[in-house]
Amino acid sequence: MADAAGRVIRRTEYILLAATAILFVVGLMAGDTFFFRLATESLIFGGLALAVDLLLGIVGLLSLGQALYFGFGAYVSALLLKEVAPSFWLATGAVLAASAVVGYLSSFIALRSKGVYFALITFGLAQVAAKTVYNTRELGASDGIIGIPIVVIGTPFGGLDTANAPVFFLVTLGVIALLYGLTKYLLATPMGGIWHAVRANEARLPFIGFDTLGPKRAAFTLAAMIAAVSGALYPMLRGFVSPELLYFSTSGNAVVTVVLGGVGTLIGPLFGSALLTGLRSVIGTWTEHHQILIGLIFVAVVVLAPRGIVGIAIERAKRRAGEQI
């Protein structure tokens, strides 16, 4: 990635980290619970947006059904925590393994097509899964599953209580930072290079001797795993899961978050998620027409800053450095 872009992304990372640290201290001093939990939720949905950005912004595949893997992670985690054992490591470990399998298998269906057909297939897969969960009595059907116990995360340094809002916020921050770091690391590998190349011109890659399907499959599986692990944290935060987590509104919101934050920047989606979750909470209390306002903001961003908020900062930095946009 070009230098100017890298610098802007690095700077955004620092700004987000500093803002988080300041707000964390302020929140601790105020003895707050709600805003910590809201921030935790924005990180969880930020993880889902990160998965969408990996596909859309890096590989160039628009997934309209990423909520399928998010919901899958949430349901597997919920069932394990409730029926087997309230263990953080069991739940996240099992979700990681299971989502790798599910993501790999569904890549055979989804990657048969490209462009708008890929978007439709991912959308369709998620709808099928959502309807199935909605009609399965064993999974709580339309009511979802409640009564997921509060988890105490066992670590060598003692237990971390997920009911403690600041503690669970830090845990979530750690998990999402790990997922972010891993994705960023992979982008620097040869595989990451091919991902960028697929987005730029997939047809030309075979001519220079590269297979594209394998790397695409890897990206798809990785995106499924990121979404699922983020989803696995949801029942630990809220104590329930419901089929709405698999609905298109969840997938669609993730795409909106990515576009708002900055497609292909990876940090943009996390930034966008924090922004949108905060805005929704404030505007929702203020007026019942919050959907219209959020929609207007989205339209404004798409028209004025089509590359998103982080994207526009990158654009400006590149112009200043005299690089090609």
Added chain:
Amino acid sequence: MKLKKAVIAVCALMGTVAVHAAEPIKIGVVTPLSGTYAPIGQQVRWGLDLAVKEINAAGGVMGRQIELLYEDEEANPAVATQKAEKLFQVSKVDFLTGTVNSGSTLAVGQLAERNNRLIATTVSFADSITGDKCSPNVFRVNARAGMQSAALAEWLAKEKPKANVFFIGPDYEMGRSTVAAFKKAAEAKGAKTVGEVFAPLDNKDYSPFFGQIRAAKPNVIYTSVAGNDTVRLFTQMSEYGVNRNVTIVGASGTVTSQNLSAIGKAAEGFVTGVGYSPKLDTPENKKFVAAFQAAYKALPDLYGADSYGVLYFYKAAAEKAGSVDTDKVRGAMRDLEWSTPQGRKKMRAGDHQAMQEMYAVTVRNGQFDIIGKVSAEAAVGPDACTRF
């Protein structure tokens, strides 16, 4: 209003204790204000607003005014819990109501439990809320699905003893469980099942099922399809003459004021069990309907009536407890009797389900007429809650 202000001013002069007593009681309302369920949320809002206006004008609860804080839950439990948490944690509401779909009520109920607050639903009818998933912090003032089935089964046993019933349900979990619940209630009262079919949601053509229905020779058809599916099913049944000499009964959501005009004549004679009708001939209800119509230029439905009643339920409980403390109010709510437009209701202590008279209504000239009444004790069914 002037008098009220004067009273508050006097109280303020009397010292800090009095000022504290005049602080409003905050009640959170998490209800769908946008999306598919917005019309239900609208009725909830009208009912609550009307009750607050009346209660505050009459001096409030223990001298304290009630303040309602609304949040849009978008009929999504994930949104509802977040909004409810804001009301509990930031706005510090004393009580919460308004949730519509059962998933939201269950999830918010669990949140209330973890925040040590009380909630009441005025709309959700899934039996599980006061059954196997009951919570000590959740109350239900409206009739649950089982009570509607029981009322209808009771009416059926009286008017059509030993009926041969054919069931047509929509093929999804809720449709199947509604059919199963009514089948159990009806068979317990002596009805016989002569067949059942489940048609896909959004089914366009019901005629393939009609042969099966004719062969089974039912004298009663029960259905739990809803929305536009009802329109197609009823018009096709009447075109094919399947409904000739057959009484059609169904779930309370099958024929509603929303799809009644689209079904037209084919809906005539349809019978269902409900917990409220604006046509109830009692002085309380007449007063309520008149005030509701004057304020909003619309008739109240069961959601509006139950939401109106929930504030009187809270008022009665808080005044009996002499406090808004969670444990004291919960204690007062148990076995509480209070009056609503539907008449006296009683909150059963064992499962937090309100007991009320139920009605069998039929469609006559495009309106719902009350044709039967079932006592609260007969309709409410056994207490299935084992958690408290």
